[in-house]
Amino acid sequence: MAVPQTNFAWATLLDVGPPERGGRRLHDRLAHALRTAIREGRLVEGAAVPPSRALAEEFGCSRWVVTEAYGQLIAEGYLAARVGSATRVSWSPDTVPPPPPRTPRAPEPAPIRYDLAPGLPDLRAFPRRRWADAVRAVTGSAVHYDLGLPDPAGHAVLRTTVAQYLRRSRGADADAASVSVCAGVTDGLVRTCRALVARGIADLAVEHPGWGRLRDAATSTGLRVHPVPVDQDGLRVDDLARTPARAVVVGAAHQFPTGTVLSPDRRARLVRWAREVDGFVIEDDYDAEFRYDHHPVAVMQGMDPSRVFLLGSVSKTLSPALGLGWLVAPAVTTTALRAANPVAAAPPVLDQLALATFIDRGWYDAHLRAARRRFRSRRDLLVRTLAERVPEGRVSGTAAGLHILLHLPDDVDTRAAVKAASTAGLRLSDLDDYRVERSAERALVLGYGNISDIEIPAAVALLREALRSAVGTSRQPPAVADPY
Template sequence: MSGTLGGIGRAVRSNLVADSQTNSAPRASSAWATLLDVEPRDLARRPLHDRLTRALRAAIRDGRLPAGAAVPPSRALAEEFDCSRWVVTEAYAQLVAEGYLAARVGSATRVSWSPETTPARRRAMPRPAQPPVRYDLAPGLPDLRAFPRRRWTEAVHSVTGSAAQYDLGPPDPAGHPALRRTLAEYLRRSRGADAQPGSVVVCAGITDGLFRICRALRAEGVAEVAVEEPGWGRLRDAVASAGLRISPVPVDRDGVRVAELARAGGARAVVVGAAHQFPTGAMLSPDRRAELVRWARTVDGYVVEDDYDAEFRYDRRPIAVMQGLDPRRVFLVGSVSKTLSPALGLGWTVAPPALLPVIRAANAVAAPPPVLDQLALATFIDRGWYDTHLRAARRRFRTRRDLLVRELAARVPDGQVAGTAAGLHILLHLPAGTDTAAVVAGAAAAGLRLADLDAYRAERSGSPALVLGYGNITDAEIPPAVGLLRAALDG
């Protein structure tokens, strides 16, 4: 055992023998020959008993002193450290009180704690190896390789150096005014929204925005919200977590079936993907857009428009949001998760002006994203970098989607591709009787990540289909990925 006294920092291994202890233990259990790293006094400025306590605690926590091992008698350790016995007994008493040591009359003081028994150690225990993901055809991610690192770094650097003193204070719960102005202008010119800075609320993403809206709707007396079936599960979770009932409404090739929504009766709000519904890829038809607005007016209700990956349209210009049809009845939620990266945690809600006070009151403790990140996004958009990034992304994703569709036609001719030529995913319908769960599992074992349409259904029944994403995969990886899909289908 080594000691460091008087700041000289010498290390001395104990010459004590395990068999001299009270109630001898096997030599393998002895802690007497363990090296202790006691801080020098001139560096630590702590009393010796505190430094010894820390050294023993560290030796126990990192496993050098295993559970059941006996520590030296206090007199012996005091002699080795050339200190009073009180120093050692004080250290031992502290560790007994903390649960690291156990002292019994007539027996040696022993280590009573093991890292093997802690939750942190259990989490670190080896788990069965998972096959590495070689190819990712699951939906939900943009091309993370193409994240504009240099431009984003420039934006962050610029706002960090130029931010005013008041920008570094408590943030505005609705978001920084600069970003709200920028988003309002961007949404007006690029998405056809009826947006003003005062109607924009900055949030952490679409799910966060929907949760805030649902809290406000509940405060307004809304008890039930309709959601698309099939649909994104996290949107259903957000509605439920706000304390509202969920009413699934089916989707067909023209989007949500408004007639069935009207027959359902109880809902006074509905969440829809108008430009590119997830996961079916349907676009809400013009007739149904108008019909949905009429429904909201009839029931004195609201529409929440999820602008999911709507910036990416490949057969025509991106279609405008339906929020502009009636900004008093339609909320608009969006984010940069599918255009830049979900790691940024930046999104927005455009709310009917009459409900803005209710949204803020219903979410008084909700914190906006970090101010410097908000200012960086405002700079990124104002300097034209966001538009440049989106133009390049559209070209890249259009080429990639076309390649995926061609490979599927050649390798999976019994499948049928569905969905608008837009966004970051397609729907692949498979022959009746296909066990899609087995296909997904078999593909995963080969290193291919897929998504089953059943994962997005409230009731897992319906024609078999896969939701294939092409955002987070390279063009060169698509042919071998489809080859693995074919092998999984052949089973």
């Protein structure tokens, strides 16, 4: 029985286009034309397509061209072939599932105009030209075996350079064999914690308040973490001694976020504690290069290199985008350190060599000198502006590093202040963000690394408005005027 011609797609215009020199072959062009007609609804679902012989005669081509095109569309699901029946269209635009309903999007937060959060250096002042010169120099001078698989401990050139730099600038007792190159302080801490676990140490103490990422990094290795409070003299060693910890992470030169410096007496007691418990001190030297009232305090590691790990990086001096840091380990732990981190990857070799060149040519020291002058001036400006615009606030923290602590009256909801400031385009940090649990103390951690001097007055004006909106009226004495 003949199938009526109207069931076929004879009337459908199939634009296969002219032959293309070096382009798609005819069967590909035919498949594309049929696919387009189906997608546009000109060939509806259930419609039969012409027999291959008939369509071949229409186009004046071999039957193979048509069967190849049909076979491609059958494989893609646009056509379906059944024995004893015509090949038919098996897809239509209506079979495409409708897109899920759009849920109302939360309003976009205001773009950050001013950054008073801690954690970043002055990214505007990154020494682009000299860093590019260092990269260019090592790219041209690197020998062929430098381009192979990197040493997991880091390139020998950078390890030697870092050891020399730490000896002369930080008073460390380091050599190339004790240095491992890592991606930063957090990476170095994870490697150290794995080595401690391998030595049978199960408990680690951390400063409280402190940087949460360090706590998380230690926990990820299986260590039990014990917060130990910090006061005006730094870590309270007597409280540390009451924990089961045999290792502790401490920011001796400039504790984060309180800004205190570990006192000489507690430094000595901390080293004695490590000896007594057969444990270790992990010294986080994260921004110790920036001390403004006198020369930076030397690292604790020099007091007892057999008991103190030293962690450092260029994240606070150059940029965290470089992903370059170092770990100085006691000699007795070197083997365990390597074995506990068999798949730890060192940063790219060319970046390591670029940092070594940057330091060896004196560019790093020059950059630090300029940064110290800039940050000292900026810190002074921020403190003066806060005294004028937020007179009820009290600034604390050693004249060092890249942040200060702003203590506020008890009726200020610092969490609400941070939220209000963010809405206005100002980034802040609540001291409670660095605690295990909320405290009665009201304070903000203000960073001045990633803000320019000319932006500080406007930023403090926004801070003042945020504080004004965050005063808890239910706790505020009615007879006292709003200090903000």
